[in-house]
Amino acid sequence: MDQSTIVLLLLPILFIQLGLMIFALVDLIKNPNPNGPKWMWAVLIVVVNIIGPILYLVIGRRNY
Amino acid sequence: MNQFGVLFRKEWRENLRNYKIFWIPIVFILFGILEPVTNYFLPQLLDSLGNLPEGAVIELPVPQPEEILQAVLGQYQLIGMAILILAYMGSIAGERKSGTATLLYVRPLSFRDYFLSKWLMAGITGVMSVWLGLLAAYYYIFLLFEQVEIISFLQFAGTYSVWILLVITIVLAASAAMPNAGMAAAVSLALVFFMQIADSLLGAYWTFSPMKIPAYAAQWLYGKPDMSDYWWTLALAIAFILALLFFGIWMAKRKASTAKV
Amino acid sequence: MTILEVRNLTKRYGEQVAVKDLSFALEEGTATALIGPNGAGKTTTLSMLAGLLRATSGSINWHRESGVGFLPQHPHFFPWMTALEFMEMAAKLSGVHSKNALSQSKKTLEFVGLGSVQNKKTGTFSGGMKQRLGLAQAIVHEPKLLLLDEPVSALDPTGRREIMDLLKSLQPHTTVLYSTHILNDAEQMTDQLLFMQHGKLVEHGSLGEVKERYAEPRIRIRFQTARQAAAFAGQVSWPADLDGSAVELAIEEEGDTAMKKVLAKLADTSEGVIGVEQKTATLEEIFIKVAGGK
Numbered sequence: 121m122d123q124s125t126i127v128l129l130l131l132p133i134l135f136i137q138l139g140l141m142i143f144a145l146v147d148l149i150k151n152p153n154p155n156g157p158k159w160m161w162a163v164l165i166v167v168v169n170i171i172g173p174i175l176y177l178v179i180g181r182r183n184y
Numbered sequence: 185m186n187q188f189g190v191l192f193r194k195e196w197r198e199n200l201r202n203y204k205i206f207w208i209p210i211v212f213i214l215f216g217i218l219e220p221v222t223n224y225f226l227p228q229l230l231d232s233l234g235n236l237p238e239g240a241v242i243e244l245p246v247p248q249p250e251e252i253l254q255a256v257l258g259q260y261q262l263i264g265m266a267i268l269i270l271a272y273m274g275s276i277a278g279e280r281k282s283g284t285a286t287l288l289y290v291r292p293l294s295f296r297d298y299f300l301s302k303w304l305m306a307g308i309t310g311v312m313s314v315w316l317g318l319l320a321a322y323y324y325i326f327l328l329f330e331q332v333e334i335i336s337f338l339q340f341a342g343t344y345s346v347w348i349l350l351v352i353t354i355v356l357a358a359s360a361a362m363p364n365a366g367m368a369a370a371v372s373l374a375l376v377f378f379m380q381i382a383d384s385l386l387g388a389y390w391t392f393s394p395m396k397i398p399a400y401a402a403q404w405l406y407g408k409p410d411m412s413d414y415w416w417t418l419a420l421a422i423a424f425i426l427a428l429l430f431f432g433i434w435m436a437k438r439k440a441s442t443a444k445v
Numbered sequence: 446m447t448i449l450e451v452r453n454l455t456k457r458y459g460e461q462v463a464v465k466d467l468s469f470a471l472e473e474g475t476a477t478a479l480i481g482p483n484g485a486g487k488t489t490t491l492s493m494l495a496g497l498l499r500a501t502s503g504s505i506n507w508h509r510e511s512g513v514g515f516l517p518q519h520p521h522f523f524p525w526m527t528a529l530e531f532m533e534m535a536a537k538l539s540g541v542h543s544k545n546a547l548s549q550s551k552k553t554l555e556f557v558g559l560g561s562v563q564n565k566k567t568g569t570f571s572g573g574m575k576q577r578l579g580l581a582q583a584i585v586h587e588p589k590l591l592l593l594d595e596p597v598s599a600l601d602p603t604g605r606r607e608i609m610d611l612l613k614s615l616q617p618h619t620t621v622l623y624s625t626h627i628l629n630d631a632e633q634m635t636d637q638l639l640f641m642q643h644g645k646l647v648e649h650g651s652l653g654e655v656k657e658r659y660a661e662p663r664i665r666i667r668f669q670t671a672r673q674a675a676a677f678a679g680q681v682s683w684p685a686d687l688d689g690s691a692v693e694l695a696i697e698e699e700g701d702t703a704m705k706k707v708l709a710k711l712a713d714t715s716e717g718v719i720g721v722e723q724k725t726a727t728l729e730e731i732f733i734k735v736a737g738g739k
Contacts, residue, residue: 129327133221136214140207147203152568174211178270183202183525190537194523201525283521287582290495290515291538441498445488445517445594 141165144173147181155180187294191301199305204271208309212264212317219256220324223247249329250405253337256321257344260314261380261398268313268348269355269372272306274365276356276436281364283444295437303356303429310348315341336405343401343414346421350394351376353425357432360439392416394424448473448590448620449494454503456489456644463489465644467503471590471637474617478631479624480728481641482736487624488518490641491594494622507590512539514583518594520575524568528559528578531567532585539586549585557581557611573604580608584615591615593623597630609633628728638728640735648735652728659731662698663724664707667691673717680714693724 144165148154154161154176161180164172199205227244276299279285288298318341325332354375358368383395391413400417403409447470454467464486471477479487492498494505495515507513522531532550541549554563557577562570567578576599583591596612597605605627612621613634625631631638638655640648648655668674671690678685678692686693696703704723711718726734 129324130221133214133217136210136217140210140214143203143207170211170214174207174267177203177207178267181202183198183523186543187538190534194526194534197530198523198525283517283519284523286497286517287520287522287535287579288538290497290513291535292540293538443497444521445492445497 137170140170140173144176148176151181153182155182188297188301191297192304195301195305199309205309208267208271209313209316211267212260212313213320215259215263216256216317216319216321217324219259220252220321220328223252223255224328247329249325249332250336252325252329253318253321253332253340253405254402256318257398257402260317260344264314264317265351265376266373268306268310268351269369269376271309272302272352272355273359273369273372275302275306276359277362277368278359278365280439280443285440285443286445289440289443295440296433299356299360299429299433299436303353303432306352306356307349310352311345314344314348318344332405339404339408340401343397343404343418346418347394347397347401350397350421350425350428353428353432357428357435360432360435363439363442392420394421397421446473447471449505449507449622451494452504452506454490454493454505455501456486456493456498457501462644464493464500467641467644467646469639469646469649471620471622473589473620475636476612476616476621476623476634477637477639478635479622479639479641480626480628480631480732481624481647483626485641486644487641488594489644491515491592491622491624495592512586512588512590514586514588514591516576516579516583516591516593516596519599520579520582522567522570522575522578525566527564527566528554528570528581529563531578532563532581535582536585539588541586553581553585554578556584558607572599573601576600576604576608580611584619587618589618589620591619591621591623593621595625596623598625598627605630628732632728640732642736648731655731656726656728659726659734661724661726662696662703664694664696664703665691665720665722665724666694666707666711666718667720669717669719676716677714681710 145162148158148161148165151158156179161176165176166172168175230244274281276285279288318337322332322337351372355368355372358371358375359365362368362371380395380398383393387393387396391410394417396413396417400409400414408414449471451470452468454464455462456464467486467490469477479490481487489498493500495513497515526534529547529550532554533546536546536550537543551560551563554560557580559574559577559581562574567575570578576596580593580596583593591612593612597608600608609630612623615621621634632652635652637651638649639646640655648658650658665688666674666677668677668690671687674687674690674692678687681694684695686695694703694707696706698706704721707721711721
């Protein structure tokens with residue numbers, strides 16, 4: 121398998137991870153009442169890959 | 185009066201606006217892709233990381249495509265189940281606690297439709313997420329390794345879907361029975377994980393239990409499970425689901441008075 | 446016609462009695478104010494009437510098919526829903542035909558003054574807007590009986606007046622039972638008063654009846670100066686209390702007789718008089734008396 125195909129295969133992973141992170145961050149910024157301090161969630165979302173955004177979405181978000 | 189339609193529309197809107205219907209499938213897809221990709225790059229990764237003496241060659245057995253698909257299932261059994269449980273733990277308990285339930289309960293509400301509308305929405309999200317994730321895994325395995333026979337795959341994913349519905353039913357029934365979302369999650373996680381451990385430790389004494397569904401699902405990849413055990417297991421799982429549905433509806437009604445006024 | 450009758454309604458939480466042997470009836474088309482100090486059991490009573498709580502004992506008789514609307518003290522809405530979406534759902538769940546649910550919802554939102562924000566998410570609503578939406582969801586299905594828990598206490602004076610006016614305009618088609626601790630509001634709109642304390646009904650009747658029961662036959666005469674007031678107080682044979690430049694006379698007589706006697710007396714010695722009035726007890730004074738006395 122040539123290099124460019126492999127890069128193409130890896131791109132979705134990168135997109136999803138970045139996408140989740142950016143989506144969670146934007147949502148956090150707009151969130152008027154997250155479950156816990158905002159800065160903590162921001163750090164978690166950026167530092168802990170995949171799991172950080174997921175944790176924010178299931179625990180930190182609360183409906184708004 | 186069609187309360188189910190009205191309530192399902194509310195659940196649909198809610199899952200759309202809190203983005204659950206988007207991000208849960210995406211996370212399942214991500215884990216579906218990661219497994220074959222890591223397997224593919226593992227030899228190169230070890231090669232570049234390890235300070236191996238000159239001339240040493242690592243001989244890693246190339247994993248069978250079925251094994252990778254089974255490993256994806258392993259990921260779902262841990263992270264996937266936890267995500268589904270945490271995402272839906274507050275479905276009923278949370279509404280009662282926040283007080284939003286009061287303005288529903290004060291009406292001539294059908295608790296059956298109330299519970300089932302939530303169950304269907306969570307079920308759709310869960311089953312769709314697992315199928316999309318497994319299909320993504322299937323496609324990547326096909327590109328990087330070999331194709332898994334499609335019939336085997338469909339039997340595998342179809343069987344596993346029953347397990348997903350069981351987990352969704354457990355978390356919703358727990359959410360109806362428990363005073364808050366946290367306790368609903370704790371009870372569901374305990375049921376889903378500890379009972380699986382119990383089944384794997386003591387399960388040699390019996391051949392059918394709902395906890396064996398993931399194992400039987402995986403057996404389709406290599407051949408087929410013992411059909412008598414398989415059908416008994418599925419029948420038992422569906423009986424569990426039905427019993428939990430009745431229990432959840434009953435609890436939703438019984439605990440309605442605990443909603444914050 | 447009696448629309449709702451409550452007999453010996455009791456609610457216990459373990460040892461604690463929240464509501465004890467409550468009995469009363471609501472006549473169709475009337476407004477009833479449920480008053481009492483905090484913790485008197487008003488919210489518990491309304492929750493039982495609304496069907497949210499099960500009574501420990503006692504009975505509630507009414508025609509459920511005629512519909513009930515309920516506004517909790519702090520209504521909570523799904524923050525991600527728009528006002529109109531919520532109203533439409535509420536209407537349908539209350540049995541409004543799906544053909545009419547949308548138009549009925551719009552009409553009701555207009556009625557409570559939320560027409561212009563009907564497509565805004567309720568998460569962005571202020572307290573006053575939520576209270577209005579709370580009222581709207583309670584009346585969208587045109588219930589015969591409306592139960593309101595402190596409908597105006599969270600609002601500023603202007604908002605209170607507006608909501609009270611809305612409630613008044615619902616009569617006489619709707620029977621209203623509302624709790625409040627703002628007695629001024631209770632005085633504005635009430636055919637019947639229910640006074641609760643420690644879970645029990647301690648006083649009830651029409652506003653006039655209750656006032657009469659607690660009325661003290663006192664006549665207040667205001668003078669220009671305190672000296673003139675004191676001089677007058679010294680001259681009369683009735684029990685007199687000095688209050689700055691005013692004198693209050695307590696005369697036990699039927700009807701107008703006391704006032705006539707006072708006016709006759711004043712005709713002789715009316716130096717510095719600037720006002721004479723028959724005192725009536727305000728609801729607030731009655732409240733303090735009832736709450737303190739029993």
